[in-house]
Amino acid sequence: MTSRLTLGTLAAALLLAFSPLHAATPPAAAAGKVSAAVSAAESKRFLKLADEYYDAVARFEPVGATENGDNRFDDQIGMAIAPAERARQYARYRDYTRRLQAIDRRKLTHRDQINYDVLAFELKTLLSFEPYPGHLLPLSQMDSLPVTLANYASGEASQPLTTVKQYRAYLNRLKQLPAWLDQAIVNMKEGMRTGVTQPKAIMISALPQFQKLVAATPEQSIYYTPVTKMPAAFSTADKASLTADYRVAVTQLQPALARLATFLEQEYIPACRTSTGLSAVPNGRAWYEARVADSTTTDLTPEAIHEIGLKEVARIQGEFAKLGPQLGYNGPPAGLPVWVSQQPRFFPFKTEDEVQAVYRKLNGVLDEKLPAMFTLLPKAKLDLRLEPELSRDTASDHYTAPAADGSRPGVFWSVVTDPTKYGSTGMTTLFLHEGKPGHHFHIALMQELGLPNFRKFGGNTAFTEGWALYAETLGREMRLFDDPAQYFGHLNDELLRATRLVVDTGMHAKGWTREQTIQYMKDTLGYDAVAKSETERYMAWPGQALAYKIGALKIMELRQRAQQALGEKFSLPAFHEQVLGDGTLPLSLLEAKIDHWIAQQQVR
Known part of the structure; x- marks a missing residue:
């Protein structure tokens, strides 16, 4: 397997730094050694x-x-x-x-x-x-620069648009975008020549995004949106200047967007590969293994991860067997998700506002409960917003980080394409993951720990998503899953993460097709639409979805280890502070840190 770094080497180095022998050294002597070294x-x-x-x-x-x-x-x-x-x-x-x-x-x-x-x-x-050659795959339905910049146009995403300087910054990005689009086309043509293309299915899903970006006039373009939302405080001269400059930039951008949309439809999609997994491209198996190592920060092979996934799926379906009767379901455990998806009472919403109201109420409940579990809390606030319409069809509910200068809060984005189809059972566990104490407590805190910039604004997916998935499990301790429907939602989301281990490795290492993967997800989860969109997500981002479950399993393993070793000395807030207090770590380094902390607590 391609390895980014020998994890044992790093772990050994960190274990030396965290060695219990250091903890046992008398303070005065230790201070002398440190000052000398x-x-x-x-x-x-x-x-x-x-x-x-x-x-x-x-x-x-x-x-x-x-x-x-x-x-x-x-x-x-x-x-x-x-x-x-x-x-x-x-x-x-x-x-x-x-x-x-x-x-x-x-x-x-x-x-x-x-x-x-x-x-x-x-x-x-x-x-x-x-x-x-990742640069030969510059676009997908999940990840593309022109769509990201289009979503920034509202001023409600990661790029703020409240000052003239910020308006100029975004404008400058628009001026640079045509050259990027033309380079993307050059790259994709090279990919067509060398056999490194996206799967055809995901580009068919992506095409409407790029077609929507093409507008007949500048004023009809989404990139012109900042002009229509210009703050009243801007001077008349600034408003006139910005309006004129945006009109010129968007006018010059439109031909490049049209070239891209035409190229994708007429040349790229017909030439895209009909295979599913990354292993189908030249050197793809090794490429996938590198991505697995990156996503999980482990040396686990795809085959080992596949087996972990199968075992987790079986375990969770065993929990379904206990839970089903509490919901009024008495069929086979594997059929519970399908049955729940067919019950009108679990789809109570008629409007977007009704969905948001549930999240706002949950946010308030967590403000009361979480201080009992956490002594280390971020100062940044969490805001709740709806996903912009442009990306609603392909996005998943997600979190974006606050601005480092405190000018913008962290944001939980809920994706409501059709309120009547927005299931209520998964809302609690989703908010624990994407909001707090999941991504918000970790990512916002990263900006407040005094870390170097590469750590403040960086990280790895195994810790980031592993922590968020672990955070979901805290709902049970907070009695948020006393409602069997909400506990089902938690288990069902956990089942999705376990299923990801199976299908991601299945597609990219074991030769599964897109259709085979969709069918497995339908059979396991019971959600047809999610089966397609999630399958295509894993096709676009090989290995990324493995990080959630692998990271969460490690954090839960470390907590159980600490509880068993410390007994009455174990403090959950202290454990959480240890996990979060040094920021994002590769899993091997996190394990070394927790082992050292356990040893310290044992000698006290």
Whole structure:
């Protein structure tokens, strides 16, 4: 299996830093050792390198920085898909790796040793992708720069639009977009030549998004939206200047958008591969293994993950056998999701506002309950909003980070395409995951811990999504799942995450087809629409969906280990503080940290 980094090496290094022997050293002696070993110059050298590395990443993918709450590069889109720029970036990663290896880790502070290990892990991960031509797949139904920028046009997403400077920043991105679109077409043509294309099915799903971006006049374009929502406080001169400049930029952008839509429909989609998994492209099996390693921060093979998924599916369906009768269902456990999906009482909504009202009420309940479980809480607020209409058909409910400067809260986005089809049973567990204490407690807190920028605005999916899925399980302890319907919703969402382990590895490592995957998901989950959209999501993002369950299983394993080892000494708020308190970590480093904490508690 392609490995980004030998996890045992990192874990051993962190275990040394977290060693219980250090905890047993008398404080005075320990202080003497630290003062003799730690070098301010070495720490300064490391932090300078860490900041250089992050800024290089942010300039390479400035829209990614915006998404993560860093608004310093909001006037750039970058050209990461250009082969020459991509080559330069990988050369930078190799240079940063050499410079990092020249720094004496032993002379860093304890926190900077953690930062060092995370940076080493990230660089190894990034370099592991150099052999694989991801730039030849610049668009999908899940992820594309023109749609992301279109969603920014409302001013309600990650890019703020409240000042003249911010309006100019977004305008500058629009001016750069035609060149990016033309480069994307060049890349996709190269992919057609070399056999590296997206699956045809997901591009058919994506095509309407790009066709909607083409407008007959500037005023009809979604990118012109900021002009129609200009703050009243702007001066008359600024309003006139911005209106004129936006009209010119959008006018110049429209031909490029039309070229893209025409190319996708007439050339790219007909040439796209009819296969499903990434293994079908040249060197695709190794590429998928690199993505699995990235998503899970483990050395687990796709085959091992597939087996874990099958076992988890069976376990959860065993829970369904106990729960079904409480809901009035007495059929086979595997049929419970289908039965629930057919009960009108679980689809009570007629309007979007009715859906939002349930989330607002739940938000208030959690404000009362969560302080008993957490002593480490983010200062940033959580806002609740509806997904913009453009991306509603393909998006899932999700969270976006607050702005680092506190100007924008974290946001839970609910995707309500048809209120009458929005199921009520999954709302509690969804909010625990996407809102609090899931993504909001973790991601917002990351910006408040005093971490270097590469960690404040970065991370890995296994910890991020693993924490959010673990956070769902806390609903039971807060008595939020006393209602059998809400507990079903939790189990059903957990079943989805377990099913992902089966079908993602099935498609990309075991040769499953799209149709086979959809059928397995229908049989297991009972939701036809979700089966199609989720299958196509995994086709577009190979390996990403594995992170949730693998990460959650590790956090739950560490909690059980701590509870068994500490008995009455175990404190749930203290455990949560240990998991979240040093920010996002690869799972091996998190395990070493919790093992050290357990040892510390045992000697007290």
